[in-house]
Amino acid sequence: DGGITQSPKYLFRKEGQNVTLSCEQNLNHDAMYWYRQDPGQGLRLIYYSQIVNDFQKGDIAEGYSVSREKKESFPLTVTSAQKNPTAFYLCASSPSTVQETQYFGPGTRLLVL
Amino acid sequence: GQNIDQPTEMTATEGAIVQINCTYQTSGFNGLFWYQQHAGEAPTFLSYNVLDGLEEKGRFSSFLSRSKGYSYLLLKELQMKDSASYLCAVLSNDYKLSFGAGTTVTVRA
Numbered sequence: 347d348g349g350i351t352q353s354p355k356y357l358f359r360k361e362g363q364n365v366t367l368s369c370e371q372n373l374n375h376d377a378m379y380w381y382r383q384d385p386g387q388g389l390r391l392i393y394y395s396q397i398v399n400d401f402q403k404g405d406i407a408e409g410y411s412v413s414r415e416k417k418e419s420f421p422l423t424v425t426s427a428q429k430n431p432t433a434f435y436l437c438a439s440s441p442s443t444v445q446e447t448q449y450f451g452p453g454t455r456l457l458v459l
Numbered sequence: 460g461q462n463i464d465q466p467t468e469m470t471a472t473e474g475a476i477v478q479i480n481c482t483y484q485t486s487g488f489n490g491l492f493w494y495q496q497h498a499g500e501a502p503t504f505l506s507y508n509v510l511d512g513l514e515e516k517g518r519f520s521s522f523l524s525r526s527k528g529y530s531y532l533l534l535k536e537l538q539m540k541d542s543a544s545y546l547c548a549v550l551s552n553d554y555k556l557s558f559g560a561g562t563t564v565t566v567r568a
Contacts, residue, residue, distance in 0.1 A: 379556075388463065388546070388558035389502075404555070436501060443554040447492065450501035 349373065350451035352437050357456045359424065359431060367422045367454045369437035377443045378420035382406060383434040383453075392435075395420055396443050424456065432458050461485045461557035465547050470565045471537055479532045479545050479562045487552025493521050493532045494546040496561065502546055505532070534564070542566045 350371045359365045371378065377396050381389040391404030395414040409428025414420055420439075424431045435454045440446040462484040471477040483491070490509040494502035508514055508523035508530060520533040534541055544561040551557060 381558075386467075386560060388560045389548075389556075390558075391555055394555070434499075444489075447504050447507060448556060449504065450494075452501050453499075455499075 350437060350439055350449060352435075352451040352454050354454060355452070357454055358459050359456060360459050362426045364423055364425050365456070367424070367435055367437075367456070369420045369422065369451055371418055371420075371439045371451075373439060373441075373449070374417070375439035375441050375449075376417070377440045377446070377448075378414070379438040379440075379448060380404075380410070380412065380420070380422045381436045381438065383436060389436065392422065394443070431456055461549065461551060463547055463549055463557055463559035465545075465559040465562045467560070468563045468565070470567060473537055473539060473566055473568050475537050477534045477537060477564060479534070479547075479564070481530045481532070481547035481559060483528050483530070483547070483549045483559075485549045485551045485557060488525060489550040489552065489554060491521075491523055491530050492548040492550070492556070493519075493530075494548065496544045496546060498544075505545075537566045539566050539568070 353368045379394040380392040383389050390406050393412040395401035411423045437451040438448040440448045465481045493505040496502040506521040513522045518535045523530045544563050546561045547559040548556045
């Protein structure tokens with residue numbers, strides 16, 4: 347089946363630790379996105395990538411890093427510099443960035459121990 | 460910056476109709492999306508409007524007025540499974556999606 351997968355479903359981070367969230371898609375989409383969702387707030391864009399080996403910062407990129415070495419994969423690293431990482435993280439993809447519907451993965455909930 | 464407003468909560472009875480309004484002020488406009496999100500799950504695409512008017516898709520319809528910066532999502536013949544959060548999102552000139560905070564709809568028997 348075609349779709350977007352994210353793993354793990356739940357992730358626990360200790361203070362000072364970097365953690366990486368996985369996002370994979372087999373839809374052959376060029377564009378991929380990472381959003382953060384907090385209660386009572388809209389989804390906020392962290393990073394996005396329009397093509398392999400290229401990515402741009404979104405609205406809240408500080409404390410996060412990404413890579414796009416393969417078309418189907420767009421992992422997000424939450425670094426120790428992100429002081430408030432507890433949130434629901436959603437990955438999305440679209441055929442391109444121009445007027446295209448974004449399709450979302452199931453999400454990863456990150457909790458700080 | 461982008462400003463997208465929608466009501467926080469709405470409650471309606473099974474079988475009724477509910478209209479969720481969304482107003483926006485964004486840097487440019489390249490379309491408006493509505494997504495449905497059940498608690499703890501991924502948003503799923505409902506509709507896309509780029510021209511003024513009404514788009515109907517089964518029990519769900521979406522309306523857009525670009526001159527007024529206004530859209531609504533109409534849910535007809537409400538079912539219990541329609542209890543969810545509904546997200547309004549605008550694609551701006553830089554082709555980034557900006558989301559409203561979402562409207563939680565509760566359907567009561």
